[in-house]
Amino acid sequence: MSRAVYPGSFDPMTLGHLDIISRLTPLFDELIVLVSSTPNKKYLFSTQERKQIIEDCLKKEKKVRVEIWDGLTVDYCEKNKIPILIRGLRAVSDFDHEMIMANMNRRLKPKIETFLVYASAQFGYLSSSIVKEVAASGGTLTDLVPEPVEKALKVKFKGEVKS
Ligand code: ADP
Numbered sequence: 184m185s186r187a188v189y190p191g192s193f194d195p196m197t198l199g200h201l202d203i204i205s206r207l208t209p210l211f212d213e214l215i216v217l218v219s220s221t222p223n224k225k226y227l228f229s230t231q232e233r234k235q236i237i238e239d240c241l242k243k244e245k246k247v248r249v250e251i252w253d254g255l256t257v258d259y260c261e262k263n264k265i266p267i268l269i270r271g272l273r274a275v276s277d278f279d280h281e282m283i284m285a286n287m288n289r290r291l292k293p294k295i296e297t298f299l300v301y302a303s304a305q306f307g308y309l310s311s312s313i314v315k316e317v318a319a320s321g322g323t324l325t326d327l328v329p330e331p332v333e334k335a336l337k338v339k340f341k342g343e344v345k346s
Contacts, residue, residue, distance in 0.1 A: 185210075187267035187298070190217040190256040193233050194226045195332045196240055197314055199306035203271045207300065208246050211267075216241070216249045217259060227315055227339060239331035257292040266295055273302040273310075 187207065193200060193216070208214050218233045220226060228236065230251045237249045252259045256268055268288065270281050285297035302309075314327050318336040328336070 184212045186213045186215065186263075186265045187211050187269050188215045188217050188256065188260055188263075188265050189269045190219055190252070190259075191270075192220065192224075192226065192311065193218055193237055194228055194311050195233065195314065195328065195335060196237050197306070197309050197311055197328050197332070198326065199271070199273070199302055199309040201240060201329055202303050202306055203269070203300055204241070204244070204247060206303075207269060208244060212246065214247045214269075215263075215265065216247060217256060218249065218251045219253070219256065228335065232335070236331050236335050240329040255291065257288045257295050260295045261292055268295055268297045270297060270299055271302055272299050273307045 187210075189204060189207065191200065204214065204216065216237055218230050218237065220230055226233075234249050234251055241247050241249070250259075260266065260268055270284070272278065272281060281297075281299060285299070288295060288297060309327060314324065314332075314336070317327065318324060318340050321340070324333050324336065
């Protein structure tokens with residue numbers, strides 16, 4: 184069975200994340216979306232909330248599973264015998280960080296390979312942070328996030344988000 188892990192904070196999931204998931208899912212028997220948190224970083228949604236929102240967005244994707252993991256992604260991969268870790272690349276600004284992570288992960292677990300996937304052009308500017316900024320200022324989220332995320336953001340920002 185071919186499996187891959189797509190790890191991230193997903194705070195919250197955007198259409199850019201969803202695009203990577205729908206493009207990659209057909210290539211594997213199972214894709215695990217791994218919701219993680221970095222210590223000392225502040226999140227808008229708890230890990231449980233992020234997991235639930237992603238599951239709501241992916242109800243029709245039978246080959247995708249969502250899990251929470253607090254440790255290193257490569258430890259999750261090794262524990263579950265998954266040799267592929269997927270990350271997305273939007274612009275040159277993502278490259279340094281992703282290269283450092285990929286090299287460190289290979290040093291930690293040489294058998295786990297990082298696959299870097301280019302963002303689709305229309306989502307190259309899209310990030311969870313920009314979505315939160317727009318939502319906090321009451322801007323429209325159309326074409327930026329899936330419906331369950333729009334709803335959750337409306338709740339967080341008390342209905343100030345326009346649709
Ligand atoms: P992290 O904090 O681990 O970077 P994110 O949720 O921000 O978590 O991103 C998870 C992964 O998805 C990263 O590899 C990131 O580069 C990728 N990603 C984020 N936004 C997009 C997008 N718009 N298009 C494609 N990939 C994206």
